[in-house]
Amino acid sequence: MLEKGLSAQSVATVCDANTAAAMGSGDLPVFATPAMVALMEHAAMKAVAAELEEDATTVGAEMNVTHIKPSGLGAEITATAVLTAVEGRKLTFNVGARDAEGMIGEGVHVRFVVDRTRFMAKVK
Template identity: 75%
Template sequence: MLEAGLSGRSTTMVTAENTAAAMGSGDLAVFATPAMVALMEHAAMEAVAGELPEGSTTVGSEMNTTHVKPSKLGAEITATAVLTAVEGRKLTFNVGARDEVGLIGEGTHVRYVVDRRRFLEKLG
């Protein structure tokens, strides 16, 4: 059952592949904002995956985040997501990311529950 309070987490290490320089979002060898956002989305997806109807998944539609601190190569990053509201198919999450030192980013994220088959059929 989808209800407020469900939570998920996702972890990664900062590597050369997920730096701002490698992803094109900057030119420094620090954890990229797009990588942080993807990690937050994954945590939100995981938070509700076990409660979805058969054949359903969630898709991200909105992300509002701040990236407040850089993280160096080798740092472990953990993103968390807590479901705060369920409005029909619309799911709203509070998301955050931390490294060993502390908070690196936070925000809100919206996902929608979709039927996998119907969603992919729309692609043609």
């Protein structure tokens, strides 16, 4: 059952592949904002996955985040997502990301529950 309070974490280590320079979102060897967003989305997906119907999944629809501080190569990043609202198929999460020094990003993420088969039938 989808209810407020469900949560999960996802972890990544900053490496060459997820830096701003490699992802094209900047030119410095620091954890890229798109990589942080993806880690937050993954945590949100995991938070509710076990509570969904068999052929259901969630898809990201909105992300409003602030990237507060940089994290360098080798830093371990932990993203956390907590389900804060359930409105029919719409799920709202508070998301955050931390490294060993503290909070590096935070925000709100919206996902929708979809039927996998019907959703993929719309893909051309």
